[in-house]
Amino acid sequence: MSDDFRGTPLDAEDFEKGKVLFTRDEPKAEYAWDTGVAIGRYLQELKNGRLIARNCVKCRRVMIPPRMHCEWCWRPTDDWVYVQDRGLVNTFSLCYITWDMQRLKTPEIPAVIEIEGASPGHGIMHKLGGVDPKKVKVGMKVKAVWKPAEERVGSILDILHWAPT
Amino acid sequence: MRKVAVIGAGLTKFVRRAKETAKELCWAASKAALDSAGLTLKDIDCVVHGTAPDAFDGVHMKAEYLSDGSGAWKKPYFRNYVGGGTGVYAPIHGWYHVASGMFDTCLVVCEEKMSSCQPHPQGAFLTIFDHTTERPLGPNLLWIFALEMNRYMAKHGLTLEEIAQVSVKNKRNAKDHPSAQLGADLTVDDVLKSEVLAWPVHRLMVSPTSDGAGAVILASEQVAKRLTDKPVWIEGVGWCLDSAYWTNRDLYYPKYVEYAARMAYQMAGIKDPRREIHVAEPYDPFAYKELHHLEGLLLADKGQAPKLMSEGFFDRENGQIPSCPSGGLLGVGNPIAAAGLMKICELFWQLRGEAGKRQVKNNPRKGVAQAWGDLMQVGTVVVMGR
Amino acid sequence: MTRRVAVVGIGSTPARTVTPELSYRELTYDAAVRAYCDAGVEPRDVQSFVCCEEDLNEGISISDEYTPDQLGAVLKPVHTVGGDGLHGIADAVMEIMTGLVDLVVVESHSKASNILTPHHIVSYAMDPVWNRPFKANPHFVAGLEMNRFLHETGTTAAQCAQVVVKNKRNALRNPAGAHAADLTLEDVERSLPVSEPLRELEVAPASDAAYVVVLASEERAKSLKGRPVWVKGVGWCSDTPTLESRDWARAEYAEGAAERAYRMAGIRNPSEEMDVFEVDDTYAYKELQHLEALKVFGRGEAGRATERGITSATGDVPVNVSGGALGAGHQLDATGLFRVVELVLQLRGQAGERQVRGARTGLAMSWRGVPTTSGAIVILGCE
Secondary structure, eight states: OOSOOOOOBOOHHHHHTTOSOOOOOOOOOOBOOOOHHHHHHHHHHHHTTOEEEEEETTTTEEESSOOSBOTTTOSBOOEEEEEOSEEEEEEEOEEEEOTTSOEEEEEEEEEEEEEBTBOTTOEEEEEEOSSOGGGOOTTOEEEEEEOOGGGOOSSGGGEEEEEEO | OOOEEEEEEEEOOOBSSBSSOHHHHHHHHHHHHHHHHTOOGGGOOEEEEEOOOTTTTTOTTHHHHHTTTTTOTTBOEEEEEBTBTHHHHHHHHHHHHHHTTSOSEEEEEEEEEGGGSSSOGGGGGGGGSOTTTTGGGOOOHHHHHHHHHHHHHHHHTOOHHHHHHHHHHHHHHHTTOTTOSSOOOOOHHHHHHSOEEEETEEGGGBOOOOEEEEEEEEEEHHHHHHHOSOOEEEEEEEEEEOOSOGGGSOTTSOHHHHHHHHHHHHHHTOSOHHHHOOEEEOOOSBHHHHHHHHHHTTSSOTTTHHHHHHTTTTOTTTOSSOBOTTOHHHHTOOOHHHHHHHHHHHHHHHHHTOOGGGOOSSOOSEEEEEEEETTTTEEEEEEEEO | OOSOEEEEEEEEOOOBSOOTTSOHHHHHHHHHHHHHHHHTOOGGGOOEEEEEOOHHHHTOTTGGGGSSGGGTOTTBOEEEESSOHHHHHHHHHHHHHHTSOSEEEEEEEEEGGGBSOHHHHHHTTSOTTTTGGGOOOTHHHHHHHHHHHHHHHOOOHHHHHHHHHHHHHHHTTOTTOTTOOOOOHHHHHHSOEEETTEEGGGBOOBOEEEEEEEEEEHHHHHTSSSOOEEEEEEEEEEOOOOSSSSOSSSOHHHHHHHHHHHHHHTOSOHHHHOSEEEEOOSBHHHHHHHHHHTTSSOTTTHHHHHHTTTTSTTSSSOBOTTOHHHHHOBOGGGHHHHHHHHHHHHHHTOOGGGOOTTOOEEEEEEEOOTTOOEEEEEEEEOO
């Protein structure tokens, strides 16, 4: 192999000072995704202050977020099942930066929360709050903190965060 | 099944921001690969392009735009993508172009120009999450890595020191790679002292964002034997995609990598990978991922990769299965698809004994390269041999 | 071809202008259930899955993440191609020809109705430095091309309008004819100009649908209950992506793709050896330009043939009996599979009131739309 590889690095400073020519364009990519049956109902129930799942009688599985077919056995799922707004922290992180690499003083705490009433290991991604970041542990019990009913719109953000019980 | 060989490889330098346009990077890598095989574009029957996602370059149908840079003018041209797994999937795609008997030669090009995405390439990853159930939370890419790493560590009781040694090894290996963006001599302490981005992920456990391209030339057995004395054969290919419902899966083990590896090993006739694989290029965008993937590739038992690594089992100098002798994504850089193909290039050079200062000492006859991607759900695996 | 490949199952949801009742995953599941049922296979029997889509059409980066669940493809070999559905078929054919796999599924869907800024999305496919700063509606590329095509071939605007009348009428007999209409030549000619000489009714409007196609090796196909439809030839080709250096009158990508597909299928005289054609008509003139590139007609002859009714559903060379994209809607990268599904129905004799009598061999051709020069061809036949 040759060691003479092409590729010319540009200096970040030259780029920021405009010494390098470039064009700029802001995407205007907008979508309105049809929620469909399963997620449509999921959002509706979030507005009602409840979590709903679907079950598959063949796989004996209660799954959240709900879906109209089971990806394991590939049959249509069978019933709507309300599950608890409580759960266990399956895994979490203390995130000190924003997506564009700005530092945060207080970390965000994303977590996968296994939902009580859904099958073991079945959770959703959300954020923890009302807790000292240093005290968060895998396996910790948490409960949803909801927005007031009049402010809920049918969104995953109708849950403000999950706090330890 | 027709035999398919890699007969040429080329890379650009991997840099934070390249002066070259995306098309020019494609051209540079393709030209280098053609030169190394002693071919010109006229000898190429078809072109395969791997790149993901379009948001980096800000170009819709990005591969269409890149096609002339990749030498596809008036040729059958295909773009494939499986997120971060693309770089190792692209040669698989090229493999069946040739193995099918439809073509005798194939140019495989992978490119990513992440610097085009402002203010930060991470912006392109904001939209990988479910648009209704996850995106409103404002997740960034580090979240999922941190969540997976934490799960892996919690399940096996691993320490941050054990994870940090991957960065030390790979950044040191990368010092000898002419493409490398971040080769360095570091200690485990340096890694652990670097700032926490998303606990448990520290800054020096993360691969950089990069611009770069890579290319390889594939040829049928007949053509390969005519053109080179040292063909490197693609002996096994495997790929696998797990469910997108990642919060319903246990993240501690990459089952999809294992399935892809088993598919590739079976095709290559490998029964005991720990004895039969001599050099490995597992995917290492984050330090823990290399360990995770060594386990998925069945080169270590579940939870045992960190221990083997501390014993030197995966060292380039005297290890039994040198892992990421190139320096990996942590050291060489991570222009997503091109980084995966860089691993294929590395195996090509290692198996031909042309890796220079990076050459592993165990006279390798078989190697495995692997990439990973999407929402922690893709495994792509290629076994190569001479 | 060393190893023969057949289409053994098709499944689709009918094209519609909007599909608010289902998410794209639910829509795709519907199509997949129909396809597996049609083929008489279970998803667990399938050894590889190919999905055809582009991130910006989905509004998802790395959109291949969301492909496996609705296909029964969890923990299976799945990959995505940034290509039309016909590219996907070509991909599956190659996979089967290697001998590695025997049963492969190709999927593509369109939720075009969910894209609120479609022209912006298409304009992002333009060269970001050279072309995008003009901020022009991307249909201008078609206007430029149409003008040069008319100029060089002597094709008339009225002949292009006739394509619209024909295809939209054909769509009246197709349950998937989302944009069917009974129009006159004058209706088309009176519609507003988009980018002269291109008029509004000559642009295929968008629609939603999902398609799943099951392909099998000869051996596997013969073990299944249904009658296989054989893949006789595939071809695909890309010309230059730049607007500055292309031939504006000819569809050279289609010529390149046809040459390969015809060689594989052993076809010398396309209009005589094939009975039914589903050819890209994203813009009305494109059907004519493509038919000439495919050598179905000589240069400058497709327009006249259309006027004389040769390409009508009952003519000697029926083109877009389904209604094509003008009649059923442009379905993003799923449009190619819409055409494959129509061919399979025709070759099986299941096309109902739009059945072309005695159809034994057919051709589907797709183009990836402006500003691309990529196209693919699949030739199918029954025995």
